[in-house]
Structures are given as structure tokens and as C-alpha cells.
Amino acid sequence: MKRAVRVKVNGTDCEQAVDVRSTLADLLRENLDLTGTHVGCEPGVCGACTVLFDGLPVRACLMLAAQADGHEVTTIEGVAPPGEALHPIQEAFAAKHGLQCGYCTPGIIMSACAFLKEHPAPTDGEIREMLAGHLCRCTGYHFIVEAIAEAARALAGAGPRP
Ligand code: FES
Ligand code: FES
Secondary structure: OOEEEEEEOEEEEEEEEEOOOEHHHHHHHOOOOOOOOOOOOOOOOOOEEEEEEOOOOOOOOEEEEEHHHHEEEHHHHHHHHOOOOOOOOHHHHOOOOOOOOOOOOHHHHHHHHHHHHHHHOOOOOHHHHHOOOOOOOOOOOHHHHHHHHHHHHHHHOOOOOO
């Protein structure tokens, strides 16, 4: 059974007919071709599918697409639209080697966007606590922590981390 869902995605109003059992991740990836939202596990463990839902991080594999009706979603594609400069968080991940295969990266960056709004000058401990909801099989987390700390400094207009 299908139902219509109206949702604002990355600033654009969309209307899609979705199966009532489709997840928000399905809507983003399959209906809207926004494949930057990765699906790593599906039962809500890895955090790879994290997007912003009305500004707050959620796991797109755990929400039904129908629950997004009337709401606003931001994906990694909306953080730095094609043709525009990278977001400072993305720049910091590149500069600090915060990614290897990149599978976990979009989800972590979406969480970091929300986290740095609430914690503009986070400690490494606070960053590690936020990362507890994300699995990375490549980097060992040290460089991800460095990247988020660097991004916080960049967003605050401070120089690079000593
Ligand atoms: S795919 Fe959603 S938490 Fe892993
Ligand atoms: S960079 Fe490969 S899983 Fe995180």
C-alpha cells in the first residue's frame, strides 16, 4: 500500500508516493537518489544513515518514510550542495584524515553538524561521547576526533589546532 509523503529535503519541497513500510533511508536513496545517506546495518546500530530531521540527528533506517510527512530533512548532499565549497566540517575531515573508505563519514558529519551547534568548543571527551553512536571500521576514531575538533575551531574562526 502506498501513501503520499510531502517532505522538504535539503531545502526543496518533494512529494513522493512511498510504500507504507518504506524507511526514510529508502525514500532518500531510492526515490530521491540521495545515495550519500549510507545504510550499514539497518537495525539502527552503526549510525551510517544519520540525517538531520528538523535539525536533529536521526537514523534514517529506523524511521518510516511516512513519519517524515510535513517535516524537513537534511542529508550530506545538503551540507555542501554540488558545485559549492565544502563545509568546514568536510574540509576538516579531509585535512585531518578523518576518513578512509568513507562509508561511515556522511552519518558522522551529519551528527557533527548538530553537535557543534550545541557544543561550539567541545572537549575531546565530548566528541568521543557523541561518536559513541557511530561505528567506523577504518580509522580507529582518533583522526575523526581530531577532524571534529579542527572543524569546531574553523567554525569559531580560530586558527588550526596546535
Ligand atoms: S544503517 Fe541505520 S544505523 Fe546502521
Ligand atoms: S572510514 Fe571506513 S568505516 Fe569509517
